[in-house]
Amino acid sequence: MSPLNLSFLKICGITRKEDAAFACNLGVSAIGFVAFSKSNRFLSSVDVHKIISQVIKKYPKTKRVGVFVNEDFSTIIAYLKSGINVVQLHGDETVDYVCKLRKVILMEHFDAEIWQAIRLRTTKDVILSKKYSVDKYLVDSFVKGKAGGTGIRCDWDLAEFAVNALSKPVILAGGLTSKNICKAVRKVHPFGIDISPGVESSPGVKDHNLLRELISICKTNWSG
Secondary structure, three states, X not given: OOOEOOOXXXXXXXXXXHHHHHHHHOOOOEEEEEOOOOOOOEOOHHHHHHHHHHOHHHXXXXXXXXXXXXXXXXXXXXXXXXXXXXXXXXXOXXXXXXXXXXXXXXXXXXXXXXXXXXXXXXXXXXXXXXXXXXXXXXXXXXXXXXXXXXXXXXXXXXXXXXXXXXXXXXXXXXXXXXXXXHHHXXXXXXXXXXXXXXXXXXXXXXXXXXXXXXXXXXXXXXXO
């Protein structure tokens, strides 16, 4: 069987220093922190700073992602000051919001990427996202009333459509585990993958055995 054409692995929903250290030691591409206060994986900018300064600063190539849902710019800036260098938008942010956010980030002299999450329902969701001026896209499952982190598998046919339709790299999220990761990547052909519940023993608590198994599978099979 052909190797996985994959070069990026993000572990999201980190809430504990020991989980961040374990993931970084295994060589993940990015660590994600949820800045949405209604999430059971929420982490304040102060706690994010502690994890970044004590753990992730030792891994300068590891992306540090803050996940936001319809957040005000001042809060995003607070997280940028804590050490994140990617702003992942996971709400109903408009094209105008993204343009203004980009200007605010530049004015504050941060070197940060902006990613736009698309909760897939139809191809229309993908087409509309073309208007956003972002660095990467993330495709996830649509669950009414939930912003993400549900563990529900997204529609891989729509995800594949997004990969082919969008001009920027696409990261696949939504219900990924060690059991389906190879099948998902070979179907969708994403730039990378994003996993949170699929390597947890409970929300925000990573299972190190599951994490090790998943990364071993990826590294054994991928060509990126």
